[in-house]
Amino acid sequence: MKDLLRYKIIGLLALVLTSLVISCGQRNGKWVKNVAVGEALGTSYSLIYISEKELDYQSQFDSIFQVINRSMSTYIPTSDISKINRGDTTVVVDHMFREVFELSKKIYNATGGYFDPTVGVLVNAWGFGPGKELEMNTERVDSLLHYVGFNKVNISPNNTISKIDPHIYFDFNAIAKGYAVDRLAVFLDEKGIENYLLEVGGELVAKGENTLRKKQWVVAIDDPQMDWERTSKQTVNMKDNAMASSGNYRKFKIDPETGAKYVHTIDPLTGFTKNSNILAATVVAKDCATADAYATALMAMDLTRSKEVLEADQLLEGYIIYLDDAGAVQEYMTEGFKKMLIK
Known part of the structure; x- marks a missing residue:
């Protein structure tokens, strides 16, 4: 799904693989590290899940990606x-579309409109979408x-979508990739897998720990100022949580006539691309x-507002x-994020 445009800035130290072998298993004592790597949703993915025997869920992973594409690409x-x-x-959307729609509405309200999947018409107009x-x-x-304006759209009890204007254009690119990782996690949960690290295009879900190494999952966050060489800015432990990042420093366009730089983050309140002092969030x-x-x-807000949003929600770090x-x-971290750091 190539509409998932944002460049992701998380580097995965735990996902450095010696070869790109699809659905391979590596045994260490009673534990087997099962690995699936490939491409989907317009990006790459690396899925590690540990079990007591070798498993191959490649076809199931492919099916999840396909269903999400049919729904939201x-x-x-x-x-x-x-x-x-x-x-x-007349389209009757599936339960995944509904879940993404309802979560989008919730976060739209919580951020004062700074997260808005109806910004798609502007994404296209600025040259960052399929339109x-x-x-x-x-x-x-x-x-x-x-x-x-996400307040201009609704979903009915029978899962049809209404818009106050037919020109309103949905674009779930800023939430669908993260949602895809969640669906992969739900699948593994249902299979009884208790330890995994899942990454799709830089978005992550970690559960349990890396039992082969008898330690928590380790994830590195890239330095946004390193254009050509990937260098980590911070390294953190993850367990039973999820992480996503966004940055403007590598995803932009240059006007050939004026030389003006247009970043891909669009402020839904002003309609203009956002050139802010925030490099990455x-x-x-x-x-x-x-x-x-x-x-x-956070990338669409100014720094002060971004801090306020994080500090106001105890479920976010x-x-x-x-x-x-x-x-x-400079760097800003919530207290909870500081506790995740590997010194």
């Missing part, structure tokens, strides 16, 4: 979301803002869809890398 013309975006009011890129100016932005939550959505929202007024790199 704006790059597949026959997907539910594509039909809805074209104005089809037609437009020449943007203040008048064009103001006109397109009439089609933005990482959010830890109980589920990856929530972490994914909030990481996007966060890490923000930003530039101060002098242009020096």
Whole structure:
């Protein structure tokens, strides 16, 4: 699903593989490390799950990715979301679409509109989506803002979508990848797997621990200022939680005539791309869809508002890398995130 556009900044130290062998198993005592790696949703994935015997769930993983694509990919013309975006009011969405819709509404309200999946019409217009890129100016932005606002859409009890204007365009790219990791985790939970580290495009869910090493799962967060060489900024332990990150430093466009830089994060309240002093934001939550959505929202806010959002929700932990007024790199961490750090 290539509509999941945001560049992810989490490097996985625990997922350094010696070879890209699909669904392989490695035994260490009574434990077997099962690994599945590949490409899906327009990105790569690495799934590690530990059990007492060798397992192969590749076909089931593929099925989960396919179902999510059919439901929420704006790059597949026959997907539910594509039909809805074209104005089809008869589409009955599946339970996954409904869960993403309802969670999006919740986070839209919690962030004061900074997380808004109806921003898709602007994503396309700025040239970061599957739709037609437009020449943007203040008048064009103001006109397109009439089609933005998650308070302008609803889902009925029978799972059909209503929009106050047919031009409203859904784009779940800032939550669907995290949701996909959650669905993979649910599948493994149902299979009785108690220890795993799942990553899709940099979004993570960790459960239990790395029993082969008898330690917690270790995850590294990339330094956003390293353009060509991946270097970790911080390293953390993860257990029974999820993490997602977002950054603007590698995903942008340059106007060939003016040289102006347009980052891919769009402020849903103003309609313009967001050039802020925040380089990258990482959010830890109980589920990856929530972490994914909030990481996007933090990038659209200013630093003060981002801190307020993290401090107001005890279920969220966060890490923000930003530039101060002098242009020096600074870091902000919630107290809970500090406890995750590996010194």
